[in-house]
Amino acid sequence: MPEPVTVFTSRVVPLPAENVDTDQIIPARYLKTTEKSGLAEGLFHDWRFTATGDLREPPFVLDRPKMQGRRILLAGANFGPGSSREHAPWALLSWGIRAVISTGFADIFRANSLKNGLLPIVVSPERHAALFDLLAADPDVELTIDLEAQEVRVGRGPASAARAGGAGRAASVAVPGVGAATAPSAAGTAGTAAALAAVGRAFAFEIDPFARKMLLEGTDEIGYVLGRLPSIEAWEASHPARVNTLG
Amino acid sequence: MADTVRPRTLVEKIWDEHVVLQDEGAPAVLAIDLHLVHEVTSPQAFTGLRTRGVTVRHPERTVATEDHSIPTLRGTGRGLPVVDDQAAFQVAQLERNCREFGIPLHGVGSETQGIVHVIGPELGLSQPGMTIVCGDSHTATHGALGALAFGIGTSEVEMLLATQCLLQRRPKTYEVRVDGRLAPGVSAKDVILALIARIGVGGGTGHVFEYTGEAIRALGMEQRMTICNMSIEGGARAGLVAPDDTTFEYLHGRRHVPQGAAWDEAVARWRRLPSDDGATYDRSITLDASALEPMVTYGTNPGMGVAVTGRVPSPGDAPDEAGRRALDKALAYMDLRPGEPIAGRKVDVVFLGSCTNSRIGDLRQAAALLRGRRVAPGTRLLVVPGSQQVKAQAEREGLDEVFRAAGGEWRESGCSMCIAMNGDQLEPGQYAISTSNRNFEGRQGTGGRTFLASPLTAAASAIAGVVADPRPLVDRDPVTVEGR
Numbered sequence: 113m114p115e116p117v118t119v120f121t122s123r124v125v126p127l128p129a130e131n132v133d134t135d136q137i138i139p140a141r142y143l144k145t146t147e148k149s150g151l152a153e154g155l156f157h158d159w160r161f162t163a164t165g166d167l168r169e170p171p172f173v174l175d176r177p178k179m180q181g182r183r184i185l186l187a188g189a190n191f192g193p194g195s196s197r198e199h200a201p202w203a204l205l206s207w208g209i210r211a212v213i214s215t216g217f218a219d220i221f222r223a224n225s226l227k228n229g230l231l232p233i234v235v236s237p238e239r240h241a242a243l244f245d246l247l248a249a250d251p252d253v254e255l256t257i258d259l260e261a262q263e264v265r266v267g268r269g270p271a272s273a274a275r276a277g278g279a280g281r282a283a284s285v286a287v288p289g290v291g292a293a294t295a296p297s298a299a300g301t302a303g304t305a306a307a308l309a310a311v312g313r314a315f316a317f318e319i320d321p322f323a324r325k326m327l328l329e330g331t332d333e334i335g336y337v338l339g340r341l342p343s344i345e346a347w348e349a350s351h352p353a354r355v356n357t358l359g
Numbered sequence: 360m361a362d363t364v365r366p367r368t369l370v371e372k373i374w375d376e377h378v379v380l381q382d383e384g385a386p387a388v389l390a391i392d393l394h395l396v397h398e399v400t401s402p403q404a405f406t407g408l409r410t411r412g413v414t415v416r417h418p419e420r421t422v423a424t425e426d427h428s429i430p431t432l433r434g435t436g437r438g439l440p441v442v443d444d445q446a447a448f449q450v451a452q453l454e455r456n457c458r459e460f461g462i463p464l465h466g467v468g469s470e471t472q473g474i475v476h477v478i479g480p481e482l483g484l485s486q487p488g489m490t491i492v493c494g495d496s497h498t499a500t501h502g503a504l505g506a507l508a509f510g511i512g513t514s515e516v517e518m519l520l521a522t523q524c525l526l527q528r529r530p531k532t533y534e535v536r537v538d539g540r541l542a543p544g545v546s547a548k549d550v551i552l553a554l555i556a557r558i559g560v561g562g563g564t565g566h567v568f569e570y571t572g573e574a575i576r577a578l579g580m581e582q583r584m585t586i587c588n589m590s591i592e593g594g595a596r597a598g599l600v601a602p603d604d605t606t607f608e609y610l611h612g613r614r615h616v617p618q619g620a621a622w623d624e625a626v627a628r629w630r631r632l633p634s635d636d637g638a639t640y641d642r643s644i645t646l647d648a649s650a651l652e653p654m655v656t657y658g659t660n661p662g663m664g665v666a667v668t669g670r671v672p673s674p675g676d677a678p679d680e681a682g683r684r685a686l687d688k689a690l691a692y693m694d695l696r697p698g699e700p701i702a703g704r705k706v707d708v709v710f711l712g713s714c715t716n717s718r719i720g721d722l723r724q725a726a727a728l729l730r731g732r733r734v735a736p737g738t739r740l741l742v743v744p745g746s747q748q749v750k751a752q753a754e755r756e757g758l759d760e761v762f763r764a765a766g767g768e769w770r771e772s773g774c775s776m777c778i779a780m781n782g783d784q785l786e787p788g789q790y791a792i793s794t795s796n797r798n799f800e801g802r803q804g805t806g807g808r809t810f811l812a813s814p815l816t817a818a819a820s821a822i823a824g825v826v827a828d829p830r831p832l833v834d835r836d837p838v839t840v841e842g843r
């Protein structure tokens with residue numbers, strides 16, 4: 113069962129590639145495991161290592177010393193297409209990533225991520241571009257991801273009053289100058305200020321309300337369905353089996 | 360619940376029938392009729408069951424096969440030359456899990472073993488109106504029979520084993536209408552590659568495709584499977600074709616379909632499935648089949664495709680910076696130059712196989728071009744039938760001899776070089792023309808490069824030793840693309 117996620121702050125790993133498929137996230141030869149753990153080594157393996165197993169030169173973004181310990185990945189459009197392998201979120205989580213920000217996610221990857229407490233955060237193309245600009249201007253900028261408030265904030269500040277408590281389907285609007293939000297570390301440069309204005313100090317994100325509830329409560333979805341067995345039995349009683357694989 | 364007056368689509372009809380319950384704000388608890396299992400995405404799910412102390416709720420609605428990591432070369436008996444100890448352990452785990460939980464396994468050595476998406480339809484397990492899932496993104500293949508079939512992750516496999524249900528949100532619908540008729544030498548693979556080239560690999564995200572139109576109706580079941588199979592490559596988790604007489608003829612008499620009076624009842628039920636007149640879709644697109652040419656991909660996702668007569672696009676023509684970057688990266692990986700014709704590019708390996716194109720009709724098409732011809736020197740042809748039944752049928756027809764006489768290798772059934780987990784793989788830098796479904800970097804072996812194409816284009820390319828248009832050969836020697 114995923115550990116409950118509520119709020120965390122981290123610097124960001126930029127990966128400006130579109131359509132990053134699950135074969136890149138974790139190549140098929142790592143799927144021979146029968147465990148969920150230990151997949152960090154395979155994460156983006158062929159982008160990180162040469163055929164002889166050496167780190168690429170220059171190193172892939174994950175292997176730059178400054179990226180160690182970062183928990184947010186800012187990726188290009190349509191992250192995670194391809195195979196259904198849940199090894200993809202397992203590998204990202206094993207490395208330490210807890211949220212991926214993109215303009216969109218492939219359906220199966222998104223579902224698999226939510227089941228493991230990896231947050232797929234969808235932003236508009238404009239804000240997505242602005243986030244990359246912000247990162248270019250201030251590579252060490254911190255973002256706070258607040259699942260309860262359904263909000264991403266620049267810096268470490270508390271939830272904005274507008275949506276503390278998780279107002280749910282709040283529109284994606286910037287809430288300027290909120291609370292005690294710390295300024296980005298290189299604040300003052302014109303580039304940072306402009307990018308920050310385009311990103312907004314805080315913005316809401318959409319997430320399936322059921323998945324959010326399960327994650328916040330640390331509840332297990334299989335337990336939820338097992339709790340509905342009487343209804344399942346009733347349905348089955350009125351819907352004969354379509355096939356008998358043992359027959 | 361369902362409003363019985365409002366016209367509904369095929370997808371909505373199947374969905375409505377399978378909703379067990381839906382709590383306020385929660386996804387629906389959706390009943391699943393058939394669960395397909397393979398060795399790669401299931402072990403952690405069985406471990407989860409044991410940890411919970413629950414059993415498999417419906418082993419008789421579950422079926423397993425070994426396909427991904429098994430070798431396609433074998434001697435006699437069970438001494439499998441599995442690629443490494445980890446793969447051997449994983450295969451052994453599946454066998455143990457199936458024994459322990461009473462799940463039927465069409466394993467290696469069985470005459471019904473094969474790629475999971477080949478054996479489901481072949482055994483008559485996949486039927487119209489069903490919900491079918493597998494821990495595998497190409498489960499949409501079974502949608503060709505008029506089933507709502509989609510891929511799931513391992514956590515969902517565990518939920519399904521425990522409850523025979525999944526938590527799902529109702530998908531949006533996307534009509535893909537293909538009007539007109541395909542020209543000779545153009546087949547289902549070209550239709551789906553053309554669709555994905557048009558809408559992109561994320562174009563169908565959040566949706567289920569329903570393929571309609573004259574060109575789809577004219578296709579046989581296997582060709583429909585080829586199209587539905589690659590729905591996921593267009594971002595759609597599922598893709599369906601409404602059942603019709605072609606479907607019923609295909610299914611009649613297969614091992615797991617109803618017989619006698621039950622068959623007639625089933626057909627009557629299935630005839631009510633097609634989308635009602637006036638039913639609406641959330642999105643739609645129309646393709647003109649008669650304008651399609653054989654397609655080949657040049658890049659590193661299935662949306663990067665052009666007609667075989669076309670040229671590799673230039674990053675400069677991309678509409679935006681991200682597109683330019685993506686194309687630059689893809690062409691660097693593929694070592695292709697912007698603007699060069701795709702035809703004539705050298706191929707080292709021709710892979711004829713995978714759940715997209717390894718059925719008997721696919722093999723017949725390729726064999727029709729290869730009969731009496733030779734694979735070009737320096738090119739390797741690997742033919743991997745989708746199942747043991749396909750293999751046996753091909754051997755009855757002498758197709759194996761055609762491939763061997765042409766200089767090709769004839770293998771045992773499995774996923775093989777589609778995913779390169781079993782030792783069948785490209786060397787770094789090699790080019791393959793492949794009838795499989797993914798041209799991602801390293802998919803067919805680390806550093807390997809993939810051109811996706813139809814069986815006809817793959818066969819013509821094997822003969823030429825370079826990417827080649829199959830139409831001149833087809834015109835000389837008309838090939839029957841399996842019809843009704």
Ligand code: SF4
Nearest residue numbers: 497713714774777778
């Ligand atoms: S043939 Fe390829 S795509 Fe199909 S199930 Fe096997 S690995 Fe997956």
